[in-house]
Amino acid sequence: xxxxxxxxxxxxxxxxxxxxxxxxxxxxxxxxxxxxxxxxxxxxxxxxxxxxxxxxxxxxxxxxxxxxxxxxxxxxxxxxxxxxxxxxxxxxxxxxxxxxxxxxxxxxxxxxxxxxxxxxxxxxxxxxxxxxxxxxxxxxxxxxxxxxxxxxxxxxxxxxxxxxxxxxxxxxxxxxxxxxxxxxxxxxxxxxxxxxxxxxxxxxxxxxxxxxxxxxxxxxxxxxxxxxxxxxxxxxxxxxxxxxxxxxxxxxxxxxxxxxxxxxxxxxxxxxxxxxxxxxxxxxxxxxxxxxxxxxxxxxxxxxxxxxxxxxxxxxxxxxxxxxxxxxxxxxxxxxxxxxxxxxxxxxxxxxxxxxxxxxxxxxxxxxxxxxxxxxxxxxxxxxxxxxxxxxxxxxxxxxxxxxxxxxxx
Amino acid sequence: xxxxxxxxxxxxxxxxxxxxxxxxxxxxxxxxxxxxxxxxxxxxxxxxxxxxxxxxxxxxxxxxxxxxxxxxxxxxxxxxxxxxxxxxxxxxxxxxxxxxxxxxxxxxxxxxxxxxxxxxxxxxxxxxxxx
Numbered sequence: 001x002x003x004x005x006x007x008x009x010x011x012x013x014x015x016x017x018x019x020x021x022x023x024x025x026x027x028x029x030x031x032x033x034x035x036x037x038x039x040x041x042x043x044x045x046x047x048x049x050x051x052x053x054x055x056x057x058x059x060x061x062x063x064x065x066x067x068x069x070x071x072x073x074x075x076x077x078x079x080x081x082x083x084x085x086x087x088x089x090x091x092x093x094x095x096x097x098x099x100x101x102x103x104x105x106x107x108x109x110x111x112x113x114x115x116x117x118x119x120x121x122x123x124x125x126x127x128x129x130x131x132x133x134x135x136x137x138x139x140x141x142x143x144x145x146x147x148x149x150x151x152x153x154x155x156x157x158x159x160x161x162x163x164x165x166x167x168x169x170x171x172x173x174x175x176x177x178x179x180x181x182x183x184x185x186x187x188x189x190x191x192x193x194x195x196x197x198x199x200x201x202x203x204x205x206x207x208x209x210x211x212x213x214x215x216x217x218x219x220x221x222x223x224x225x226x227x228x229x230x231x232x233x234x235x236x237x238x239x240x241x242x243x244x245x246x247x248x249x250x251x252x253x254x255x256x257x258x259x260x261x262x263x264x265x266x267x268x269x270x271x272x273x274x275x276x277x278x279x280x281x282x283x284x285x286x287x288x289x290x291x292x293x294x295x296x297x298x299x300x301x302x303x304x305x306x307x308x309x310x311x312x313x314x315x316x317x318x319x320x321x322x323x324x325x326x327x328x329x330x331x332x333x334x335x336x337x338x339x340x341x342x343x344x345x346x347x348x349x350x351x352x353x354x355x356x357x358x359x360x361x362x363x364x365x366x367x368x369x370x371x372x373x374x375x376x377x378x379x380x381x382x383x384x385x386x387x388x389x390x391x392x393x394x395x396x397x398x399x400x401x402x403x404x405x406x407x408x409x410x
Numbered sequence: 411x412x413x414x415x416x417x418x419x420x421x422x423x424x425x426x427x428x429x430x431x432x433x434x435x436x437x438x439x440x441x442x443x444x445x446x447x448x449x450x451x452x453x454x455x456x457x458x459x460x461x462x463x464x465x466x467x468x469x470x471x472x473x474x475x476x477x478x479x480x481x482x483x484x485x486x487x488x489x490x491x492x493x494x495x496x497x498x499x500x501x502x503x504x505x506x507x508x509x510x511x512x513x514x515x516x517x518x519x520x521x522x523x524x525x526x527x528x529x530x531x532x533x534x535x536x537x538x539x540x541x
Contacts, residue, residue, distance in 0.1 A: 056475070058472075058473045058475045058476055059473045059475065061472075061473075143526070144520065145480065145481055145482070145520065147480070147490065149479065150479045150480070191472055191498060192471060192499040193471075194499055197499075304539055305537070306531070306535075307534045307535045307537050308537065308539035309536055309537065309538050309539060310539040372531065387528070388527035388528055389527050401528070404531070405531075406531045406534040406536075408536065
């Protein structure tokens with residue numbers, strides 16, 4: 001898209017400027033002063049409505065992450081929600097009135113199609129705060145480097161999603177006894193622009209699909225879904241790799257076997273069944289790789305932003321969030337001496353199952369100087385985040401190592 | 411979509427926005443490492459005699475940032491090309507395959523830094539915490 005905006009000298013074409021003037025409703029003053037080959041914000045659909053400090057990892061497809069200090073809100077605002085796309089957002093105009101969801105597959109008694117307005121009126125509406133985290137969040141920490149977006153630690157959000165329970169829909173459709181898995185299909189476009197290719201079609205076992213919190217959602221934080229987050233309809237399944245929460249949702253297949261859609265195979269969203277040395281090659285067979293299900297325990301320090309200098313003697317107030325896939329958080333601790341000693345933080349109960357939990361702590365730095373503040377969470381099963389980078393795997397998934405910030409007492 | 415776009419631009423001066431975008435692009439540490447004497451302003455890719463061929467072959471379907479984020483050996487880069495040919499309809503690069511690999515292996519090879527389970531925090535921007 002961007003190429004067509006510029007003339008051969010790298011300045012915006014007159015037609016692009018006219019379009020832009022139409023959008024803004026005024027002339028573009030100083031257009032001749034814009035940097036060469038610059039793409040004005042208006043054309044950057046992935047950044048529409050986003051905070052200016054979001055980090056763009058890729059703009060084709062759009063992959064955008066959130067710096068940890070921007071995740072300080074209890075409920076992540078839309079402008080601070082990370083974007084992970086495998087393909088391109090639908091390019092045709094989307095008419096929500098004409099949008100339908102079809103439930104089909106080997107394990108439905110008969111396929112059934114609902115309009116969006118039927119979904120809204122026929123079933124009870126629920127709202128949940130749900131953690132969505134990319135399976136590859138933290139990938140940049142792995143050595144040797146693995147393929148894929150080099151996420152730091154900001155491919156996570158906990159927003160408030162509104163929709164209907166998938167289990168209510170499936171109950172209305174009627175399932176056979178042999179249902180074992182679901183697989184979604186969305187209207188995103190393959191990066192090769194071949195309309196016959198499916199970008200991504202993943203899913204979860206039927207047990208997870210039938211949980212109360214598994215939603216077919218049309219709203220986030222009380223607003224209709226933004227295009228980049230799946231407008232007008234998406235699956236939202238908290239606690240598992242966010243790639244199971246399919247966007248631009250039009251079909252859900254109820255399968256009598258493990259779903260075999262795009263990105264269910266190879267090492268996509270899978271890790272070795274047995275640990276391997278860093279960098280080792282492993283044949284990408286189901287015998288060697290298992291599908292990632294519940295995400296591991298993790299936490300972030302969202303306040304203060306890394307780099308804080310405070311007067312020696314003052315109390316340092318810290319806060320953040322902790323989450324652990326399908327499970328709750330038992331404890332969060334902080335350390336300013338590289339893990340030699342730990343101090344317990346206060347942890348609040350989650351708003352609902354699969355929501356992140358807020359923690360806070362007050363610490364005193366023992367003398368002037370440079371510190372790293374580390375946070376580590378322990379889940380309800382007693383499993384704690386590692387301080388070092390955990391098991392290397394070919395897809396660079398599941399790095400749940402502790403987050404830390406730099407602080408100085410001056 | 412136009413409505414979404416409108417939200418972004420309604421009040422912010424475009425020229426200011428332009429400068430902010432330049433800044434935001436520069437915050438990904440992997441893409442800001444000085445690996446070449448000069449980089450192409452549009453793509454961020456290293457400039458050398460093979461740049462034009464690489465740009466033509468590699469940035470039609472995906473963002474140049476997918477290259478800039480990675481550091482691979484020549485064999486690993488080749489495996490990415492084969493993967494794109496299998497899964498993403500990448501065409502046969504013909505004689506330019508060697509050119510593309512020469513370029514990627516030269517500019518985007520793994521660094522020789524020692525292995526670290528947690529390296530030192532880098533690029534800390536210090537500020538006074540008032541509260």
